[in-house]
Amino acid sequence: MRRVRQQPIPQFALYGESSLKQQPGLVHIEDIADRSREHDWLIKPHRHTRLFQILLLIKGKLQVQLDESSQELKGNWAVSIPPGCVHSFQFPADTQGIVLSAEASLFSLQTQQFQSLTALLTNPHTVNFEEQDVLFAQVQTYLALIRQELKQAYTGQEAMLSWLLATLLMSLWRQLQYTDTQMHSNPKSSQTFQHFRQLLEAHYREQWEVQTYADALHTSVSSLNRLCQEKAGSSVKGLLQERLLLEAKRRLIYTQESLERIADSLGFKDPAYFSRFFKKLAGLPPSDYRKAKYLEMGTSE
The missing domain is CATH 1.10.10.60 (Homeodomain-like)
Known part of the structure; x- marks a missing residue:
């Protein structure tokens, strides 16, 4: 009889890495293809102890597992992944999109000021956008600004990143509220x-x-x-x-x-x-x- 070997789920800073290579405020951003291509477009189940992540899918397709929930997403979607959530992704080749990773503690001030944001930081969410949605354009803009901010060691960079992360999180929360209002009138x-x-x-x-x-x-x-x-x-x-x-x-x-x-x-x-x-x-x-x-x-x- 074969003996079962206990094998804990991998815990990474970023997938496949034991520590973050980029340290400004513990924020990292990359295209989906940057990491997924080298893993044959399959990111196996893993979790992050301290990182909060947002994956933005642009006109694409994605099989995502969040803990025990599995979904197939098509179109424009944002996936929010709180620390500790076991998740995996399977993409078609050449999928377009962005992955943002940030130290969860960076959001503490924002959640103190606006407690409703805590829902995004404690439970995983999948957020659908239509192509013409203003909030979808805003999310893409904020991600582009974060990417630009990380390219140079600007004065006040940590504060700027904190503000940009806050606006990004607020846009996701507003879209969640909008879709919820469409379903429920109260x-x-x-x-x-x-x-x-x-x-x-x-x-x-x-x-x-x-x-x-x-x-x-x-x-x-x-x-x-x-x-x-x-x-x-x-x-x-x-x-x-x-x-x-x-x-x-x-x-x-x-x-x-x-x-x-x-x-x-x-x-x-x-x-x-x-x-x-x-x-x-x-x-x-x-x-x-x-x-x-x-x-x-x-x-x-």
């Missing part, structure tokens, strides 16, 4: 749901009660449940469980942590209860899930 409920997702990302490891989330949002449990059903098709409890399950799967597949350590880090004081929780939602015990995924990924000997 912008206030959209803001409340975004705030809930931010709270969820910040506190899911503490396993807050549903009532605690409702209190933090100044609403009732029943109203919050209706909102989550409308926006995500699930109850508050269901979304909490989904987030815990996603993180558990990430750690089972991409780290060598013991079940006891994973359980404890996710707020489960009893590893046996964690195993029952996982089996109920995933359909098999965590140890079996880990082995099955290793075999599926070919990490065996």
Whole structure:
């Protein structure tokens, strides 16, 4: 019988590199082809510990995996990838587009001033643009200005990069708001749901009660449940469980942590209860899930 070898997901500064070659404010920008061509247009699953990335696809096609979600994108798209998100890309040859990588801490001031931007920095998003969209032109312009800024060691470069990154992030957020408004007529409920997702990302490891989330949002449990059903098709409890399950799967597949350590880090004081929780939602015990995924990924000997 073959013995399964645990193989954690690669963690890079930039794909295939252990550290950033460019250091001005920890910002890097390149064309999709610059890195993808040398890897036969396939960027395998990996993650970044500290980097936030934006990939802009221009009139192209892309197969993207963000954690356990896989999408095929065609046309003009932006993909935002927060730190820790496992992601991979498969492009047709000669795909046109840009990849921006920036130290996530560079956005701390902007998120303090405009907290709604936190949604882009904590959860992955795919943002669609029409060719004639003004915001699509703005995103391309800001990326071009960032590229130009990095070519020379201008005075005040770090401040300028921070401002350009802020305007880029705001343009993406506005496009998300626009598409959400097209689907839902109540912008206030959209803001409340975004705030809930931010709270969820910040506190899911503490396993807050549903009532605690409702209190933090100044609403009732029943109203919050209706909102989550409308926006995500699930109850508050269901979304909490989904987030815990996603993180558990990430750690089972991409780290060598013991079940006891994973359980404890996710707020489960009893590893046996964690195993029952996982089996109920995933359909098999965590140890079996880990082995099955290793075999599926070919990490065996």
